[in-house]
Amino acid sequence: MNGKEGSFGIKISSNNDVEGKLPETRNKFKVWMYKIWEFAKEDTNRVTFSLKVGLAVLLVSLLILLQAPYQVFSTSIIWSILTVAIMFEYTVGATFHKGFNRVLGSLFAGVLAIAVAELALMSGPVAEPIIIGISIFIIGSVTSFMKLWPTFVPYEYGFRVILFTYCLIIVSGYRTGNPIRTSIERLYSIAIGAIIAIAVNTLIFPIWAGEQLHKELVKSFNSVADSLEECVNKYLSNDGSDHSEVTNTLMDEFPDEPQYKKCRSTLNSSAKLESLALSAKWEPPHGRFRHLFYPWSEYVKVGAALRYCAYEVMALHGVLHSEIQAPYNLRSIFKTEISEATHKAAELMRCLGKDIYDMKQTIKSTLVRSVHSSSERLQRAIETHAYLLASSYQIPDHNSSIPLPINGLSKSNQLAEFKKEKEEEGEMNSQRILSVSWESTAALSLATFTSLLIEFVARLDHLVEAVHHLSQMAKFQHESL
């Protein structure tokens, strides 16, 4: 979102402006217009939504502007305008949800207000305002307390509606002497507003929360996969030249790692997924989601499993930017295995994402097995060369007793090269020689990195399982082989 930092406003270039300033203002205006254009193009639903709101308020205003409906509804129709403006949300589900809150809240408040007003009327003109006053105080306190209760937090708006509808009906009922008429008038004007808002929202280019949730989840899969690859590639290609600079930059801000930011936003996406799922539950079957009880809550669970993997990516990222680093040469020894495990894992994640996107169930056992075997190969490589990690200078005498992997020969070559380089480096630049112990801890950081990567792969199992469960519940199509 390039508009994040942008400011926005209406600036009218006055004619009295100094000539020199004019082009600048015009230029700024152009930049703004371009930013707005980009913002709209990024997601055309934004424009659709805006025009739909305009249409909805226009339609409801016509009920007063035109002579014929005005004679039927009179000025009480202004409540419909309020209803449309407050109820109209971005997605269909959210509009239904808010509409439900508003209509049910108004109904409840209306019935309660009529009951209390009748009771107050019966108790005579002296007691009447006292009873009404006390009831207002009680309703205000009780609804405010209830909306703090965790279960009811999503219905916060409903409690607000109960409160002000109750007050409005009972107070204006007291002055007009006819609370029943007041509440009925209010209810039907709210109903008209609600019908217009829902009709415009649902029938004209509907924006479905379910569709958004679906896309959002798939996007998260790709973000985590991209971020994993970015982090590992950087780790393997990093020659340590920019290391001192990195530790000085503000933590958590790495301009050269665009994917990292996306992954981090995945970690904070739980609230977004939950609110979309809450809205999606209110939507009727639509588009590709044709079951009556589509398992939207499963999306939230898959999102949680995905976040669980993303934590490992954050930890990998932590190792990438930690102060103690394994020497580049040591890292490059395990480059093949690390890259392979990473790319297989990323491929599996993208494949899972694509399956969800296409709403298909493909058989991923081959891919899962290949991810595991590449992770095991990495593990074996680490095991075989564990002595390297423990102390990169001292090659123990018993290394022949450790089983060599298939590509053990090339590893030994790399190792010899690495030793030679280290020695040369040591000779050339004696003040840069690090203590043996520091060196060995540095090497252990490579062990940390690979352990985290292996743990990431282990967590993928949970993710595969969660996606499988979603596929079953949502009855994704089995791909014909």
Added chain:
Amino acid sequence: MNGKEGSFGIKISSNNDVEGKLPETRNKFKVWMYKIWEFAKEDTNRVTFSLKVGLAVLLVSLLILLQAPYQVFSTSIIWSILTVAIMFEYTVGATFHKGFNRVLGSLFAGVLAIAVAELALMSGPVAEPIIIGISIFIIGSVTSFMKLWPTFVPYEYGFRVILFTYCLIIVSGYRTGNPIRTSIERLYSIAIGAIIAIAVNTLIFPIWAGEQLHKELVKSFNSVADSLEECVNKYLSNDGSDHSEVTNTLMDEFPDEPQYKKCRSTLNSSAKLESLALSAKWEPPHGRFRHLFYPWSEYVKVGAALRYCAYEVMALHGVLHSEIQAPYNLRSIFKTEISEATHKAAELMRCLGKDIYDMKQTIKSTLVRSVHSSSERLQRAIETHAYLLASSYQIPDHNSSIPLPINGLSKSNQLAEFKKEKEEEGEMNSQRILSVSWESTAALSLATFTSLLIEFVARLDHLVEAVHHLSQMAKFQHESL
């Protein structure tokens, strides 16, 4: 929050009920009442807030219920009720923020509506409704588009206010023929509502967003420290007996780790801190926060640095629950150093939290140094015994060439014991003997755990710096020595 899973409702036990059911219902009712009581007791501000809302709506209703003010204000005062119900928020800052949105939005909409209405009036009776209709459509679309712009998202409510106020004024102005009177009436009734809401919210037991933010941040410090200690203690005390069970439980759900949940909620707290900081900026100097421009945004930065540490705790937690585990005996070799580093780090965090709580600047250099030296001791212990981590069976022949730490002797003893135990175990239970290579990877998981812990300590520096910056900006008192 024990009320999280609880349900809530009003249930009136009818007299026609079967005798047997009555005690049960009564019992449930008691359970509810107890839960509500606990919920209220947990944070008495909840009760205060509820009673304040009741009072505010009562006060504004009195303007209509009593004869004298009613004759002054007449029924247009019902807009005040709506304003109070919508504006009254939990904290003072949020109320100010919402009030600002409402008042500024209404003012802007009022001025715009008057201008357009005058223009429409001048263009004759045929063009008037057309101009009004088009203007409503434009205002609806533009405000809806603008509120999607990231910079304006916090002012979402303000745009809604502009929309419906504009529609209400221009439409009812069209019918009464006097848009100026309509808007002025509406504005003063909104002003009355706003004044009552702000007066009640600010003058009677005010709940300050700043105070909440302050407490929330301190609580996060303690959560992360507690969670770190819990995780490490469990890692060191874990004898592996419940390991297979743990991997089968639903990920991310560990009922025996209450602190972990709190730490995880710290990760998701960024939105909460930001919204509290946004509200706090609206608050006048109060209580202990007496500077005019108190640096509330620094709290958000400290929160970010804290989250950066919490990521490491999550990763440590991941190692604790990963499938490949270092044998308990191996872990216990480094128990002293790990415990020491952990407890020092936790102590530093709690100390930072306490300093913020007390608004004091104490000199923490001794503590910071001691944290670092304990972290270095752990690092040295790992370095010295790196060969153990690399391959726990094969003790290389050159271990005499590795510098022994001060307590090297006891380590060697522990080591001999560990080897003996391992051998005994191997004899006793031959099918449980793991392959040499697996064993060495398992041992590397200990290296991962300690590396993460060391990285956690490294990140504490950022946190100390962030807290120091906050102390400077907020002019915390220097503690006299």
